[in-house]
Amino acid sequence: MHEASLAGGILKLVEDAARREGFRRVTALRLEAGRLAGVEVRALRFALEAIAPGTVMQGAEIAIDEPEGQAWCLPCAATMPLARRGDPCPRCASHQLQPTGGTELRVLDLLVDD
DSSP, X not given: OTXXXXXXXXXXXXXXXXHHHTOOEEEEEEEEEOTTSOOXXXXXXXXXXXXXXXXXXXXXXXXXXXXXXXXXXXXTTEEEEESSTTOOOTTTOOOOEEEEESOOEEEEEEEEEO
């Protein structure tokens, strides 16, 4: 379950920001985990909630956006929606696809309390 290590990395990022910016508590955390990022969102949420007690994230509301995947299809020379890695192009059924969106895991917003 690599989501536990991802949660640890997110917590470190938030705690580093708290030291740098001088806030004591995060009340809301909004993440983006693209559909092609290889992240199980429910497991990530569970891991974040499990490590939050006793940290700046204790009691924080966690929202995770899941943007659709997109890929550049070489034969079509166009961007196509892509539900999962390994799926064919919905237009031409080619597997010559380069993911271009929905691959990121990132922190979008923090609502903090000084």
